[in-house]
Amino acid sequence: MNLLILAPICSILALAFAGYLAYKVLKEDEGTEQMKKIATAIRQGADAYLKRQYTGVALFFAVMFVILGILAGFGFLTPFVPFAFISGGFFSGLSGFIGMKIATRANVRTAHAAGKSLNSALKVAFSSGAVMGLTVVGLGLLDISIWYYLLDFFYRNLDEAMRIQNITSAMITFGMGASSMALFARVGGGIFTKAADVGADLVGKIEVGIPEDDPRNPAVIADNVGDNVGDVAGMGADLYESYVGSIVSTAALAVAAGLGVKGVTIPMTIASIGVVASIIGTFFVKSGEKTEQKGLLAALRRGVYVSSGIIAILSFFLVWNVLGWEHIGVYFAILSGLIAGNLIGFCTEYFTSDTYKPTKKLAQTTTTGAATVIIGGISLGMMSTFLPVIIVAMAIAASFYFAGGSGDYNMGLYGVGIAAVGMLSTLGITLATDAYGPVADNAGGIAEMTHQDPIVRERTDALDSLGNTTAATGKGFAIGSAALTALALIAAYRDQVEIIVKKENLDFVFNLSILNPQVLIGLFIGGMVPFVFAALTMDAVGKTAQLIVVEVRRQFKEILGLMDGSAEADYATCVDICTKAAQKEMIMPALLAIIIPITVGLLLGVNGVAGLLAGATVTGFVLAVMMANSGGAWDNAKKHIEAGNLGGKGSDCHKAAVVGDTVGDPFKDTSGPAINILIKLLSMVSIVFAAFILKFSIF
């Protein structure tokens, strides 16, 4: 049996099951009229944002389509490339879109279900997360399958190696489309959500002194919209990109590793197994009625562990069957990835949860004011890079040597790629446990705004708080897989260049030594790119937040009766400001990812580009871990104080903690996650433009 056929079958299965879950969610009751009204406002804001975003992004895709078309016309690319690019972007956007559609419907239903029982609320929120998780993997596998079968048919007359080579290069472009879309969604959504959040807090909590999620705050709807467009739609597009990126980058290494079509079969079939395992896993998620975290976490993790177990067992037989005993090491590479992802997740949790020492210590620094909180949080984040780097280093070493021994470099690099696929194989369910968080968060907001029974808020808070932990684990997977995938892509870049060199009979030999000045300069520039990228995105959040502050202040001043509740705030204007600003500000960071590798290529040649990619991957990984963990720890240090420690809400310690949390917002939800996408997009752009660079580079 040709195992590849499992990919389209499982993708349909995933989408069908997602449809079934969505149907179940939508059947739930939406609650009172007031709840519906708030939910509608959030939904409309989110829809308006996405419409605007997709319009802007469509323009970018149109321009890129033309550029790629011209390059294809001149023979630098195959004619499929522009279409593959568009389809990647489309499906990535669609993943976010569907995830957000269901999330903006599940939020109010979760709030209502929380009135009944904790388990009902968990069911609704988790089902909504599962819809997104399964949509992401379903659409990912679907698009990969479509392109695989289409190109396989088209290139049917070529020999296997050439055929697979052509198929996988086109697939990389599809990955590039997905990454571009993901970057826009993460950066745009990240700017929106954090600007609204920071802006709402700065005036609402600090200046006017009203609580979080108070309906009198004109930015409150924008804040809730932000959770959906940033943490849901942005994350959906992001993980879609990670998922297909890991598969296509590994597939691209198949020919060089001498595996041919088998090398493509492995990652696609692991993904297919992962879909089934994730669906099975969802049935194991149910909770009792205690709101204590340990039990809830166990409920969610049960699903993930069941799925992981299934994958761990089945993929052994898969590798054995497809590659034989000779390459059974590939199986251990998969395991290395699965284990490394979990370990990084634990590290993230250790450094950012207030049940452990680092965040507790960080909370203590609030006693000497905001400055020491910031110093403490940054140094916590920096320190927290140690273990993830060691874990990734060990995962690289393990997957490389398991798959390739000490001699076969190409098999070794294939092993690194497959480790990333293994790490993300459980994405269907891990993303479900992650994406349910913002739904619970929104449900809490709706409960607060519509003055529900305190037990409702208590239940949604329990779920939300748990969401922080699962989000930490999710980040571990996203960030770890990004490092491994980026490495696989660098190897794919080298392979691509060598294919072109051979085909065009060029006089070029790689010199990737770190003492080659081109590589060295590339390393320096690559090391700088994530910093500049982070600067641009943080700056965008800062600027947009200031616009929101001005608008909220204006409304409190000009709308009479706003404070006593007799007049209603103009929510739409804040949503509009965030939307416009996010659209404008997401352009520069995205262009950076495209312009830099091309410019470096033209000036320093392909050796320089390889250096650039290595430098960006290394620094990007470390910086992303640091920003995610600093941000997470600040957030939880604040929550730790709000839980009644160190004087509780309103104390001086709390004020200092709020400063930390506000700084952490763009760290953890805008710049940090976007860097993961950036490092892969840089590689994909380099691969797609490789032929062009080889022709026109001054070196």
Added chain:
Amino acid sequence: MNLLILAPICSILALAFAGYLAYKVLKEDEGTEQMKKIATAIRQGADAYLKRQYTGVALFFAVMFVILGILAGFGFLTPFVPFAFISGGFFSGLSGFIGMKIATRANVRTAHAAGKSLNSALKVAFSSGAVMGLTVVGLGLLDISIWYYLLDFFYRNLDEAMRIQNITSAMITFGMGASSMALFARVGGGIFTKAADVGADLVGKIEVGIPEDDPRNPAVIADNVGDNVGDVAGMGADLYESYVGSIVSTAALAVAAGLGVKGVTIPMTIASIGVVASIIGTFFVKSGEKTEQKGLLAALRRGVYVSSGIIAILSFFLVWNVLGWEHIGVYFAILSGLIAGNLIGFCTEYFTSDTYKPTKKLAQTTTTGAATVIIGGISLGMMSTFLPVIIVAMAIAASFYFAGGSGDYNMGLYGVGIAAVGMLSTLGITLATDAYGPVADNAGGIAEMTHQDPIVRERTDALDSLGNTTAATGKGFAIGSAALTALALIAAYRDQVEIIVKKENLDFVFNLSILNPQVLIGLFIGGMVPFVFAALTMDAVGKTAQLIVVEVRRQFKEILGLMDGSAEADYATCVDICTKAAQKEMIMPALLAIIIPITVGLLLGVNGVAGLLAGATVTGFVLAVMMANSGGAWDNAKKHIEAGNLGGKGSDCHKAAVVGDTVGDPFKDTSGPAINILIKLLSMVSIVFAAFILKFSIF
């Protein structure tokens, strides 16, 4: 004529002239009894600190001496190595010691001279800076000369290549000693000064509401001591390390480049020319009586430009004479370095001075509170890495291709090393313009504490403020030369390994490709090291500052009459707390620099070490630039507000700016500058332990 003889001659000249300037400074009047009393307290605190520091460091050096001795006993090192190591540490420490001795005497004399005229004050402060500048270059050249002639005599029977090889490897150990000492001095001094500063401000300014430098603050003397032990003694040891590091690393590349003794002559003679040029330059520094910055800056820069001009002209003839037309490109490599150093200095100034847009914009972010100031400052720092990286990239490219053309890698790398030597050739005078800043700062503190005429404070403030600008330029040189020197050291590492491989007939070939997993893993670990190092040092500042806060609060509570001036604060306890804590906290970061390359070497082999060094150099450079510039911009944004903008002192904006400044303190004066030393020390340790690693590595 053998030009090498210029080195000892010029080193004696530098030391003699430094002695003459010191004599002139000491002849100046110390002012009133009260001034003398304060100055004595500062001096005693500084002396006590240095005594303690040198005791602790001596222990470290003793242990290292034994370890190196054992390695030499087993034949892994030449017998000179342990002694060279000690001598490097000794002279590095001595540079800082002498600089601090004169600075703690010049401060009170500057304060007194400021009562007469601006030019008198400038003369005293600048002379004190020049004593340090010339001591650093004088001792550096002296130590290099001693070892050169000693080893040249000892190895006189070997052929030229072998002789130079043996000489330069021993010299690297001498550099390692200097770097170790510098790291202790920078980290220890940096922790002391910033903990005292932050601690004094947190209680004094914020809680009790007394101004900066108020004698009632128990931490005020510690703060002033800190300026001397951190910004003077630390900087002296640091730049001594940079200076000799650039020379010995370039010399180490001489044999591989095929230049033999000529390759050693060039850097040593450039340094000799630089000494003479710096001495001449000092005569051009004099000011009028206007306190406006532009004129003062021109006065200082005149000296630097004269020196640079002399070097630019003479080194042309030097290269022509020694290497001939064939290698005249080496001259342009020197120029590239000189120009790049200045350009990075300008960038630093642009991003951190409040006469330009970035810092003005940062000051604006204070209107929305502390959180936006922090976000703004971090993103400013990250953004500011762009140009320095491009400049360094261009300097690498230019010096490489000027010296080596497109084919001769070894000459090219020699060119990169010589660019660093060129960049630092004016150190005698640039360090003078830099080191005078803390003297002026201290003078202002003494004037404030002894209630001098406001005109005195105005003049010292003018000088101090100018010091910030020249410090920015100085940082440009330190940071740029660190990147280039580190690269030269990586090349020297490769050469060293190849020498050992050849000598021992080992079966080893380098594979420095970035796709070699050993290199790749090394890159990741190297990329993480500067982050962990920064975390450790910032954390140390935070912890120590909290100890100071507790002590200062205690004194305000327990010493009756402290606030109304009827009782005196117990200054010594604060000095003692800082001293003890700095000693304790500097151990871990220093050990990191030694343990990491050895561990990586044992586990990943020499390829892995090369990756480690490249990763650490790239990330370290970018992170150091970011931390320095964020810190500098926060400092000047605060000063901008204190100058009366945005509500001036005591306004909400000012409070927010103080938070930024406090966070920036460890950024710019502890972690940032120490990273420059770290990246070189890692390389030197790797070189010294290369034979050991080759023997015992599991690869």
